[in-house]
Amino acid sequence: MSAVHAPARFLTFEGIDGAGKSSQIAGACSWLEARGLALIQTREPGGTPLGEQLRTLLLHEAMHIDTEAMLMFAARREHLAQRILPALAEGCWVVSDRFSDATYAYQVGGRGLAADKFARLEAWVHPGFQPDLTFLFDLDPAIAAARVAGTGSAPDRFEREQRDFFERVRAAYLARAAADPERFCVIDASASPGDISARITATLAERFFA
Secondary structure, X not given: OOOOOOOOOEEEEEEOOOXXXXXXXXXXXXXXXXOOOXXXXXXXXXXXXXXXXXXXXXXXXXXXXXXXXXXXXXHHHHHHHHHHHHHHHOXXXXXXXOOHHHHHHHHHXXXXXXXXXXXXXXXXXXXXXXXXXXXXXXXXXXXXXXXXHHOOOOOOOOOOOOHXXXXXXXXXXXXXXXXXXXXXXXXXXXXXXXXXXXXXXXXXXXXXXX
């Protein structure tokens, strides 16, 4: 397929652990690349050598909630400076597994971090900068937990949280989406993979290639 000339965009995929983002991210990237677009696929926390080291700490070391939030945003600042913003400046699309919405959902919603602390960190680290489009995979935490358990991999300290934690995370995600409906596309993550993929590509086509 011939290349499509479209401004570089920043796309994010969000949702609780087990919502099924990973395969859909790969499919969305393949769909975009088939249109001749240059893109990078990345993740948070992580995305840079320093970010990946911070990810290991965040996923496996117990820490104070304020420390956790600040490390999330420290990794994000490095991610923005080293990968996201340079790629966008060069006309390259960026597709990320999580961004600041995850911090709002997990740290504010799940952990109880004060919302004003989150807002100050967000305004400091990326003032006025948000994804162009966010796909939020919404799923009952009980189903998500069963999916995570079915992988057979050792759970990290977030995945080991109880169901009520993920109920709060889910509610925070949905509140964030309700506050910015133009940016969010909420996906029923209990649907079939084919239906989810079709919803994503239809949304991308309508939003950026119509």
